[in-house]
Amino acid sequence: xxxxxxxxxxxxxxxxxxxxxxxxxxxxxxxxxxxxxxxxxxxxxxxxxxxxxxxxxxxxxxxxxxxxxxxxxxxxxxxxxxxxxxxxxxxxxxxxxxxxxxxxxxxxxxxxxxxxxxxxxxxxxxxxxxxxxxxxxxxxxxxxxxxxxxxxxxxxxxxxxxxxxxxxxxxxxxxxxxxxxxxxxxxxxxxxxxxxxxxxxxxxxxxxxxxxxxxxxxxxxxxxxxxxxxxxxxxxxxxx
Amino acid sequence: xxxxxxxxxxxxxxxxxxxxxxxxxxxxxxxxxxxxxxxxxxxxxxxxxxxxxxxxxxxxxxxxxxxxxxxxxxxxxxxxxxxxxxxxxxxxxxxxxxxxxxxxxxxxxxxxxxxxxxxxxxxxxxxxxxxxxxxxxxxxxxxxxxxxxxxxxxxxxxxxxxxxxxxxxxxxxxxxxxxxxxxxxxxxxxxxxxxxxxxxxxxxxxxxxxxxxxxxxxxxxxxxxxxxxxxxxxxxxxxxxxxxxxxxxxxxxxxxxxxxxxxxxxxxxxxxxxxxxxxxxxxxxxxxxxxxxxxxxxxxxxxxxxxxxxxxxxxxxxxxxxxxxxxxxxxxxxxxxxxxxxxxxxxxxxxxxxxxxxxxxxxxxxxxxxxxxxxxxxxxxxxxxxxxxxxxxxxxxxxxxxxxxxxxxxxxxxxxxxxxxxxxx
Numbered sequence: 001x002x003x004x005x006x007x008x009x010x011x012x013x014x015x016x017x018x019x020x021x022x023x024x025x026x027x028x029x030x031x032x033x034x035x036x037x038x039x040x041x042x043x044x045x046x047x048x049x050x051x052x053x054x055x056x057x058x059x060x061x062x063x064x065x066x067x068x069x070x071x072x073x074x075x076x077x078x079x080x081x082x083x084x085x086x087x088x089x090x091x092x093x094x095x096x097x098x099x100x101x102x103x104x105x106x107x108x109x110x111x112x113x114x115x116x117x118x119x120x121x122x123x124x125x126x127x128x129x130x131x132x133x134x135x136x137x138x139x140x141x142x143x144x145x146x147x148x149x150x151x152x153x154x155x156x157x158x159x160x161x162x163x164x165x166x167x168x169x170x171x172x173x174x175x176x177x178x179x180x181x182x183x184x185x186x187x188x189x190x191x192x193x194x195x196x197x198x199x200x201x202x203x204x205x206x207x208x209x210x211x212x213x214x215x216x217x218x219x220x221x222x223x224x225x226x227x228x229x230x231x232x233x234x235x236x237x238x239x240x
Numbered sequence: 241x242x243x244x245x246x247x248x249x250x251x252x253x254x255x256x257x258x259x260x261x262x263x264x265x266x267x268x269x270x271x272x273x274x275x276x277x278x279x280x281x282x283x284x285x286x287x288x289x290x291x292x293x294x295x296x297x298x299x300x301x302x303x304x305x306x307x308x309x310x311x312x313x314x315x316x317x318x319x320x321x322x323x324x325x326x327x328x329x330x331x332x333x334x335x336x337x338x339x340x341x342x343x344x345x346x347x348x349x350x351x352x353x354x355x356x357x358x359x360x361x362x363x364x365x366x367x368x369x370x371x372x373x374x375x376x377x378x379x380x381x382x383x384x385x386x387x388x389x390x391x392x393x394x395x396x397x398x399x400x401x402x403x404x405x406x407x408x409x410x411x412x413x414x415x416x417x418x419x420x421x422x423x424x425x426x427x428x429x430x431x432x433x434x435x436x437x438x439x440x441x442x443x444x445x446x447x448x449x450x451x452x453x454x455x456x457x458x459x460x461x462x463x464x465x466x467x468x469x470x471x472x473x474x475x476x477x478x479x480x481x482x483x484x485x486x487x488x489x490x491x492x493x494x495x496x497x498x499x500x501x502x503x504x505x506x507x508x509x510x511x512x513x514x515x516x517x518x519x520x521x522x523x524x525x526x527x528x529x530x531x532x533x534x535x536x537x538x539x540x541x542x543x544x545x546x547x548x549x550x551x552x553x554x555x556x557x558x559x560x561x562x563x564x565x566x567x568x569x570x571x572x573x574x575x576x577x578x579x580x581x582x583x584x585x586x587x588x589x590x591x592x593x594x595x596x597x598x599x600x601x602x603x604x605x606x607x608x609x610x611x612x613x614x615x616x617x618x619x620x621x622x623x624x625x626x627x628x629x630x631x632x633x634x635x636x637x638x639x640x641x642x643x644x645x646x647x648x649x650x651x652x653x654x655x656x657x658x659x660x661x662x663x664x665x
Contacts, residue, residue: 027568027572027573027574028574028575028576028581029576029581029582031576031577035581035619036617036618036619037620038566038619038620038622039606039608039620040620041622042606042622042623043623043626078305079304080304080665081305085663085665086605086623086625086664088304088665089605089607089623089664089665090607090608090620090623092511093510093511093608093609093610093611094608094610094611094618095611095616097611097616098611098616098618101617
């Protein structure tokens, strides 16, 4: 083929390549899970864009919670056992594998602890909250939160969530949902049982105390808790 | 005089009743080729399972978190709520006592054993096109499921829609049983595509407008799904979801993976891809593409687009802050290793349809395309309902509808507000 023809073919090819719609190099985005789950971090925060540490908040902290817990919750939203329409909408067309990968990703994240204002609860109610969390109430058959959620309340592997760093409104809403039967877990649903044994005043005391307790710098969940646990939990079954 | 009027009215009513009775149950029977057609052979069961995927039977016959095909999902309609029944082979609560002929009558004639007329929320206006052989394979597969004892919930329809006589009248107007008749001039692919789209796929259930009595027509001219608040775009209009100018490979990619270079599925279509279309063979998805591309083009309405400057300015700022990282300042989207990551907004018909509901809801709700075998780890979009107020959503939607060559009417804050509170489920 004569050279001028080749040259014009090359030129034509270059022109076609630069035609509108195909012209500019394709824009890429990082091939990271962080990029893929930007839909989650816009509410739950990421290291580069942590949620606001002050002011009213509702969305729970998910960074650093045990992967088993997060995976159970994603599945619960998808199956309608937990009801928060936006979360069901987010999860309903995602696979078990992808949800597990997302749960594992967030379990390894560390976000700065929120700055907490002490709850404006009277001292006696705060004390009642501290008592329920740390010792429980034998008369009500309510075990101490620390018995399952860890002595430092940072949760326990593989599937028990930490309770610190959560907004008070979020904690109250969960107790309300358990009592109203709109939040479920795999049976036996231990938290629904406990929520049913607490008065609203006790719920307010517990949430007030938990939400005003600082999250430790090292917020890793405990490797395990003492067994047998006070109640059987379908989400964190006793190992045989 | 008065007596004559009364008599004529009475006669008219009688004639109408006689017509309905004559047409009851408006059935057509085609026998099975042989009992082997629905025998529990691995080949029949596998073919039936594939066809059930193609028909997305699961979508309605499974409640959220429930056992597949055991029914219970509520289908809200303008006439009341219907509850999809249990179609597992349980003898008491499912269809365990049905014969292959019973199943054929349901699919083809829209009748249950005993002659009860079924409600067309079960899309028998489409499944009537399914061949007897395919119906028998579906029956063989349904029989192979584990029986689940789960009682059906009674429908909650308003009077008079709960009357069989009214349903019989509806069928007289809008239903005629008939298996798909191939058009020899069109070729095998086209006919296979038409069979899937018009038959099992029941695309018209969403993509056709419904009249006041809930009937669709055969065209895929788009319509607002009244109770879920999503607009199913026209598949025959280039400025909506018409596919005539798409590469066929991209249509197949969209149907089978949920994402393609020119767009991604969202809302109810994400469910369809997730539970149904991703399981189609390349050949079947290709056949559907051939058929959809052949739909006669609907005339494109030219809307005079004029967006107020101040709204566009606000929209541009919001877009730069919230959207440009993923969709690009030029609205061309982003790809990853050659595969679609974020869809382009420039030239994307999903945004510029006259009814802005989908564009508004995408911004409010965000969401993920389905995790499919071809796209197992989709990129998600944040929901902006917690971050942006109605006027801000209106501004950014107006901006994307009127940038990079897009042109569509501006959106107002009250329109956004209307869709903010629509249930997502």
